[in-house]
Structure formats: structure tokens, C-alpha cells
Amino acid sequence: MQITRYRRDGQEHVGVIENGIVRETRGDIYGKLSIGPEIAPVDEAELLAPVVPSKLIAIGLNYQDHISQDAPGFQTPENPIVFLKPPSSLIGHGGNIVIPAGVERTDAEAELAIVIGRECRHVKAERAWDVILGLCPSNDVSARDFQFKDGQWSRAKGFDTFAPLGPAIVTDVTSDDLAITCRVNGEVKQQSSTKYLIFNVPYLIEFISRVMTLHPGDVIMTGTPAGPPQLTPGDVCEVEIEGLGILSNTCVAEEPLPA
Numbered sequence: 001m002q003i004t005r006y007r008r009d010g011q012e013h014v015g016v017i018e019n020g021i022v023r024e025t026r027g028d029i030y031g032k033l034s035i036g037p038e039i040a041p042v043d044e045a046e047l048l049a050p051v052v053p054s055k056l057i058a059i060g061l062n063y064q065d066h067i068s069q070d071a072p073g074f075q076t077p078e079n080p081i082v083f084l085k086p087p088s089s090l091i092g093h094g095g096n097i098v099i100p101a102g103v104e105r106t107d108a109e110a111e112l113a114i115v116i117g118r119e120c121r122h123v124k125a126e127r128a129w130d131v132i133l134g135l136c137p138s139n140d141v142s143a144r145d146f147q148f149k150d151g152q153w154s155r156a157k158g159f160d161t162f163a164p165l166g167p168a169i170v171t172d173v174t175s176d177d178l179a180i181t182c183r184v185n186g187e188v189k190q191q192s193s194t195k196y197l198i199f200n201v202p203y204l205i206e207f208i209s210r211v212m213t214l215h216p217g218d219v220i221m222t223g224t225p226a227g228p229p230q231l232t233p234g235d236v237c238e239v240e241i242e243g244l245g246i247l248s249n250t251c252v253a254e255e256p257l258p259a
Contacts, residue, residue: 016035057084090165116132
């Protein structure tokens with residue numbers, strides 16, 4: 001099942017995507033959903049981030065080639081590097097990534113996202129898939145100059161619109177070997193597979209749930225492979241993950257700030 005959210009007549013709704021069509025649903029995405037009438041083709045619907053999380057958890061430096069090629073001053077981490085992005089940074093498929101005024105370099109980071117399906121704590125890796133609702137493409141957009149300047153990542157990765165997620169949460173899939181690609185204006189910039197994650201999905205669930213309670217709808221972004229591309233206003237950035245669809249967002253310049 002491909003679970004999404006959409007806005008129609010000013011109201012937010014949960015739906016599913018079937019054969020490129022958004023359909024109405026009734027019920028609970030963490031329980032049972034019944035599928036109703038067609039709403040619109042995906043390209044004509046106003047899609048939102050497919051979930052509203054209590055927290056958005058991200059993992060840094062989780063592909064070896066990203067460390068060796070893009071962060072040569074860093075060593076392979078002994079444990080997952082965990083940081084948080086605010087839920088206010090979320091946008092959906094088709095939403096605009098706003099390039100902030102005063103930021104010299106804004107990068108895309110194609111990432112596999114995990115969506116939690118039930119409240120949990122202290123989950124063993126072998127039981128991780130019991131608490132996962134599904135998987136989704138995501139983009140950990142980063143103000144790279146702020147990241148280097150601050151020495152930590154909250155401001156650089158916390159801007160509004162800096163966490164595109166979608167178009168849907170895909171259930172009943174696993175993450176062992178999914179091709180992950182980032183394109184900017186149709187040109188491939190990142191190409192890898194989730195099999196190269198240093199810390200895989202079950203390990204991340206065990207590690208993170210040892211620290212904090214995970215709630216239904218919480219999102220874990222699992223890290224990016226080598227070559228995060230720079231984004232500029234007018235660019236169209238696509239994150240495609242095998243079996244999960246294509247997340248597409250257009251970049252726009254921030255409007256001038258009030259005097």
C-alpha cells in the first residue's frame with residue numbers, strides 16, 4: 001500500500017496512491033484503512049508530507065563513500081550519529097524548497113526514510129520491522145556553509161522546507177538493497193544502494209529506541225551517499241528510491257525579508 005496525505009478544498013486528508021491515482025480513504029493508517037473513490041491523478045493533487053511526526057530523526061555519515069569523498073576529515077563512526085530536524089521543515093512531493101537568503105550553498109541529500117507504525121521503546125534489531133509502518137524517499141536539505149560555520153547541524157538542516165518527504169509511505173517492503181538516486185534537472189548526481197548503509201535499518205531502530213520513545217508517524221532519515229548536489233533557485237530536485245517512487249521538488253528563492 002502507498003499511503004499519502006493531500007489537501008482538497010482547504011482540508012487535509014489521508015489517501016492512498018494506486019496506479020498513479022490518489023484515492024480517498026477511511027480509517028487509521030496505523031490500523032486498518034478502507035479505500036474509497038478516486039480524487040485526482042498524482043500530478044494534479046496537492047500532496048502533503050505523508051505523515052505528521054512528533055519528531056524527525058536524522059542520521060549523519062551513514063555511507064562510507066560519503067565520508068571518504070565528501071567528509072575526508074571524518075572517521076567512520078563507531079555508532080550512528082543522531083540529530084533532529086524540526087517537523088516544521090517537512091514538505092511533500094511537489095512542494096517548493098525555499099533557498100534561504102544569506103545562505104551561500106544549499107545541498108540536497110537523497111535519503112531513505114523509515115516511518116514508525118506504533119509506539120515503541122527498547123526494540124531489538126530482529127523485531128524492528130514489527131514497529132515500522134513503511135518506507136519513503138526523503139531529502140535532507142542542508143545549508144552547508146552554516147553547517148561548517150556552526151560546528152553542529154540544527155540551524156543548517158532546520159530551515160522550513162528542508163525536509164521533503166513523499167510522495168507516499170510504502171508498506172510491506174524491506175530496505176536490504178534498494179537503488180537510491182538523486183537527480184537535479186534530470187542529471188544524476190547521487191547513485192547508490194541502501195545495501196551500503198553503515199548502520200542498517202534494524203540496527204538504527206534498536207539504537208534510537210534505546211534513547212527515546214518512538215511514536216506512530218515518527219520519521220527516521222537514514223543518511224545520504226556520496227555527492228550531495230548544490231541546489232539553486234529554479235532547479236528541480238528528484239529523489240528516487242527503487243520501489244518507493246520519485247520525490248520531486250522545485251527550488252525557489254526566499255522572498256525578501258521585511259525591512
